[in-house]
Amino acid sequence: MLIDLSQVLSGRIERQSFDAIVEFENDKVLTENGVVKRAPLDVKGEVASTDGKLLLNMVYKAEWVFNCGRCLCDVQREISGSLCKELLRTPIEDDDNVVVLSSKELDISKLLWDEVILNLPLQVLCNEDCKGLCPNCGINLNVETCNCDNDYIDPRLEGLKNFFNED
Numbered sequence: 001m002l003i004d005l006s007q008v009l010s011g012r013i014e015r016q017s018f019d020a021i022v023e024f025e026n027d028k029v030l031t032e033n034g035v036v037k038r039a040p041l042d043v044k045g046e047v048a049s050t051d052g053k054l055l056l057n058m059v060y061k062a063e064w065v066f067n068c069g070r071c072l073c074d075v076q077r078e079i080s081g082s083l084c085k086e087l088l089r090t091p092i093e094d095d096d097n098v099v100v101l102s103s104k105e106l107d108i109s110k111l112l113w114d115e116v117i118l119n120l121p122l123q124v125l126c127n128e129d130c131k132g133l134c135p136n137c138g139i140n141l142n143v144e145t146c147n148c149d150n151d152y153i154d155p156r157l158e159g160l161k162n163f164f165n166e167d
């Protein structure tokens with residue numbers, strides 16, 4: 001999504017606000033992260049020229065559906081955040097808070113994409129106590145029980161298994 005900044009760049013107006021719905025193209029990164037469905041991202045923001053600087057402020061919000069990290073069921077989560085960047089016409093040394101404008105249009109999709117992907121939760125659970133799937137027969141242990149002889153230990157907790165057995 002491109003925001004036309006020609007008015008604010010030419011000094012005709014001091015601030016340009018926008019209110020947009022940004023939709024990302026279907027991307028492998030999201031499916032690999034367990035996002036199965038995505039609502040578009042609701043974005044509000046403005047570009048303001050203050051003290052000779054051009055500043056971009058945005059807030060975004062969306063409801064996305066993830067796979068539970070244990071039982072794979074759908075889990076809806078709100079994704080939200082804000083972003084503040086300085087816009088420059090010429091690049092300076094690497095600075096995360098700076099966006100270089102290559103034209104009079106600002107591409108907020110790319111900025112938001114980087115931001116959202118960076119802040120995606122590593123693992124989403126339907127419930128802290130989710131029992132997950134049986135590693136042997138695959139049934140959902142939250143709704144059914146099986147007769148498998150499992151001594152299943154969450155791999156992340158495996159280190160704690162012998163916690164009390166050690167001297």
Ligand SMILES: [Zn+2]
Nearest residue numbers: 068071126130
């Ligand atoms: Zn679950």
Ligand SMILES: [Zn+2]
Nearest residue numbers: 134137146148
């Ligand atoms: Zn089983």
